[in-house]
Amino acid sequence: MLPAAAPLSRRGALLLAAGGLAQLSLPPAAPAPPPAPAAGLPGAAVTALLAARATALRTHDGAALTATSTVTARAGQFGLLAALAAVPLAGLEYRSPVVSGSVAGGAATVTAELAVRIEGHDGYPALFARRLTLAEESGGWRVAGEETAGGAVPLWDLGAVQAAAGAHCLVLATAGGPAAPAALAEVGDRAVTAVSAVWGGGWAGRLLLELPATEEQFARLLDVPAADWTEMAAVTTAAAGAPRQTPADRVLVNPDAYGRLSAVGRQVVTTHEATHVATRADTRPWTPLWLSEGAADWTGYLDTGRTPRQIAPELARAVAAGQLPSALPADADFAAGAPGIARTYELAWLACDLIARRYGPSKLVAFYRAVGAAGEGAGREQQLDRVLRAELGTGLGEFTGDWVAEAHRLFAA
Incomplete structure (x- = not known):
């Protein structure tokens, strides 16, 4: 069509x-235009964390992925990698991260676009709205959870x-x-x-x-x-x-x-x-x-x-x-x-x-x-x-x- x-x-x-x-x-x-970023959590910290997570997912690197996750979330990351294992990823990145809500108490929520390209097929990425829960742990920010923020979901969800x-x-x-x-x-x-x-x-x-x-x-x-x-x-x-x-x-x-x-x-x-x-x-x-x-x-x-x-x-x-x-x-x-x-x-x-x-x-x-x-x-x-x-x-x-x-x-x- x-x-x-x-x-x-x-x-x-x-x-x-x-x-x-x-x-x-x-x-x-x-895609809907991203909302204006909120103050609180340093943007550079969010960008670096999500970039490391995206690289770990794209390369199926379990050690790197768990390093971006909180202790309680780490067990679930191996299930995520198992779900993704057969997917030939040419590209995966989080785009336009925006912090929402309060960052007091070492916790925050970030919404972002997950951009995915399949090797040999995607000239342009498919985009998925994601919501990530972050927590401050061991002197840095880690991902405590990730879910859809509405709309279509990727197959491995x-x-x-x-x-x-x-x-x-x-x-x-x-x-x-x-x-x-x-x-x-x-x-x-x-x-x-x-x-x-x-x-x-x-x-x-x-x-x-x-x-x-x-x-x-x-x-x-x-x-x-x-x-x-x-x-x-x-x-x-x-x-x-x-x-x-x-x-x-x-x-x-x-x-x-x-x-x-x-x-x-x-x-x-x-x-x-x-x-x-x-x-x-x-x-x-x-x-x-x-x-x-x-x-x-x-x-x-x-x-x-x-x-x-x-x-x-x-x-x-x-x-x-x-x-x-x-x-x-x-x-x-x-x-x-x-x-x-x-x-x-x-x-x-x-x-x-x-x-x-x-x-x-x-x-x-x-x-x-x-x-x-x-x-x-x-x-x-x-x-x-x-x-x-x-x-x-x-x-x-x-x-x-x-x-x-x-x-x-x-x-x-």
Whole structure:
């Protein structure tokens, strides 16, 4: 999906309830500006302590980590290092530390951003809000505890992380889930190959997938209510705070929803998400969701052998009942929980499938990129009409009519 101002504005789906799947793509979230520092604890002492702690975590140095911790907190640091042991860290640092509350009595609280980069995958760090409790001990300040300060959490907050590397992807998983990390790595490798065959090699050509053990853990990784996301099988995110057109760097998998899918469904979901990663640089806020989600679904279903009725069962039922579409889906139709969301994604798939079959897959790719490169223009529909005419030789009204006729041709009988 495209980056946009609202944090949950880009989403894609195959709804389980409709015989398909559900997926969602999220843009990077803009970090909140740090509060003004409070007086009391010397800033240099905080900076030095957190820098030493970050280096110890990044290098998995137990002795150095315990040296930054209070005596009572040291036992827990070995558990933290064990949870992090399989994570290939290219970078880890605490940014913008701010002391809050009173430092009287040799105790203080510090909030900071934990910036994390995964080796071979993150061009920009993922940022996590952290709260550290400090205590004065043995003539210096030490960390007595660390926890989330709100928002999404890193995977190792949820348990020990396991890693499974494929040829083109890395899976980081917490133990105990229904999906095997190695199996997901195989699916991820196939997804990268399939996406590159359509969209070319102008992207990183690799995936980072996070596989929590439970749906509740999945929700914590996103900082969303678990009950609202039970049908979402996967989410694509970009590093919080990264530039808007930074390639999406993480695919988060909902193990419960993903685990209910068939082998084909799992491949479609993962390839769909890989398409968002590959096309992020060509996707802009003015790219309509029917195009970005439809292209991802079209790529996901390509070469699966699924018929249009198998891909779009809700649309087939609606058209057979005389309910033909009248307009391409609006962005609001893709909102999680929107009425008829399964059919909305099927309509988007049909639009992109029509372009690929009538003009060729390369024309679908060229059209997608041309929409992103065109700019917002005087009006979104006018600009889309102009690009359609330039790339495909047809206007928006004519294309919409052809798309309606195609729905009738495929599903009216």
